[in-house]
Amino acid sequence: MGRVLGYARVSTDDGQDVSTQKNRLEELGAVVVFSDVGNGSSLTGRDQLEAVLRLLEPGDVLMTLHPDRLARDTADLLSIAKRVVGKKAVLRIVDPSIEMNGEDLMAEVMLTILGLVGSVEKYFGKARQRRGIEAAKARGVYKGRPATIDPAQVRELRDQGMGATAIAKRLKIGRASVYRALAA
Incomplete structure (x- = not known):
């Protein structure tokens, strides 16, 4: 053994x-x-x-x-x-x-x-979570996760001539986050 x-x-x-x-x-x-x-x-x-x-x-x-x-x-x-x-x-x-x-x-x-x-427990847990979030949004309580990226800082770096990849590396965020911040 x-x-x-x-x-x-x-x-x-x-x-x-x-x-x-x-x-x-x-x-x-x-x-x-x-x-x-x-x-x-x-x-x-x-x-x-x-x-x-x-x-x-x-x-x-x-x-x-x-x-x-x-x-x-x-x-x-x-x-x-x-x-x-x-x-x-x-x-x-x-x-x-x-x-x-x-x-x-x-x-x-x-x-x-x-x-x-x-798998069933996981499914029902996620369903309960979704219903809870929807109810909280309806009451105006749920606002989602707080923003961790400052869009002004992203725009400032872009105005300095940096590209999305360079900004992402500098701020240690994903490129998609850079694009979302610029679009905001």
Whole structure:
């Protein structure tokens, strides 16, 4: 039997902490716990997940407490599971108890169902957020995210003869933001 490597994730570092997950994974036998802070809706920017997947060797176990700690999307969850199994390692989810080693079709079925549940939760969460924003706009409360770019500064740099790319580099913003500021 190989190593047991743990993976923990919280959505934000605003009041959330992975220590509870890490402690539980260590209690369950993880020798090392990798952790990310980030949205489960995307695999982008999850460096520690990528690191643990690269480190897996035949016979190792990747353990996480819940499927939504890995991903909140069916395709992403199955993609991660297939990468683990492709390395001849095992994916172990603690709650609900699932162990995917590539030989048990029911484990893949369960992951698919749980991935679908995560996708549905994500969809309804976004729908509730949209309704809340619309209601706040109707009351005149919601104004969107505050501007972080000063259009006057962008125009001043353009008046000095700078192009959009140079302005973007100077202000450390995207070129599209330069164009929006100039159009404002």
